[in-house]
Amino acid sequence: MSGATLASGPRSSQLGTTPGEGELRKRSEENSASGLGGIMGSLRVIELQLVAFIVVFSASGLVPLIDLAFPVILSIYAFALSAMVFPSYGSKGVPDVFRGNRFFQFYVILGTIIGLFLPLAYVLGGFARGDQHAVRAATPHLFLLSFQVLSENVISGLSIFSLPVRALLPILYTTRRIFTLCDWTVDTFSKTHVQAHSSNQPDHPFDPRFPDYAWMLFGRALAVANTVYFIINLFCFLIPMFLPRAFETYAEQRATYMAEHPKKHAAEPHVTEQEKKAEQSQKLPQPVPYDRHRGEKKAQ
Template identity: 65%
Template structure:
């Protein structure tokens, strides 16, 4: 969700007999992708599709956010087919190899960005707090779409590295606007009742801390990881793969046009 799934490269099987013993060499446990945190890729995709359908049908997501994934998907396909064509093999698309600290970083982002906001939205439905639900749902919708896109792209390896790097950046930039609206709602628009109970105060502060933590985390993730670290490495690796591909597949030289042979003059017949 933070771009780590795409940064770590796709899951590809080993060649030969090792593919039976170890199905995948680029597991999320090694790459800090979301798949290692949430389990099977297909199960994650089904859950995210269910979230997206529910959020879309609830009427709580603005039209701009509903159309944003469609625009980004079309834009990514156009970039991949016209500007940044894929040259490398799936196993060469790894940009980072995550260590334990990187894994903790992704796990923390998964918990505060997906699990706790989902609990917050469900709690808002249970409490009848429509303002809390409406404020948190856009971020959760966009993040669910981003995670689904990252998992699909990482599993299918159909996009080149620059496109894979730009997707989480674009999603993160859009989600910062949603997070700003969530923070504004929890800190400035939500008011405590005249005689609040402990549960009321705890609920309000839970929303404030959760929204602020998400805003800080994804701001740091965008401006300290994706843009200065992930994006340059992705472009560097892409140009290396492109140069290597062109070196192995040089363009065929066209043979110079040879002049057509002139027909020989007919011999004069001997006079008898």
């Protein structure tokens, strides 16, 4: 969701694994093979639920047009990057980039609860209460997050996407969602939102205005918590930690592939450099040799 589905797992290039862990990793790599089988294998129950959420949100008319077009444009951009800038070098499965400890697992679980489950409960509660204002404010974030989780799980089973593309995908999605979260936060503190709920603070919990007031505070706290969490996730984890390690692992994969295929990828650049040197030597003017006797005659 926050890039953790692509980042979790020990780094195989530096840290060893036990035999049991190696067997489990081997089975997971076999299950996440590329092609149609990898796509169908990744579409588990939660992915099918995310597809259902995406269809419902798209058909409800609550998602702005720019947010509807963003996943399509980003998918085309990801394919273009994979084809022209960051080609894949035959790596299968999810590469090991970031070693997750217990704190990291807690961080991922907290993000799932704050970013997905609670906003989904907030939207469903808004439908039950007839609060279209709250539903319209929170739906764009849920739509983009559902598309992000689905995209991360699908491309993890496709070998055509290299690791830099897989790392850039959650960064771009999170950057866009931060804008929607800021709009959601501003909306929960607006006068229109306050007037739609309880404009006066209740005196006690048994006051008839208390449920509306508590619902308004819950929406504010949820919007602020999501905004803070994903800003920290973007600027403290994805960009400074996950992205450099992804490029480092990709460089190692590229160096290994070049070493295994020296004739195909190393001979052609060498010939090209020789041709460039020959062309440059032909274009440069040749120096005239100095004749000492001719210089002495001119001096006399």
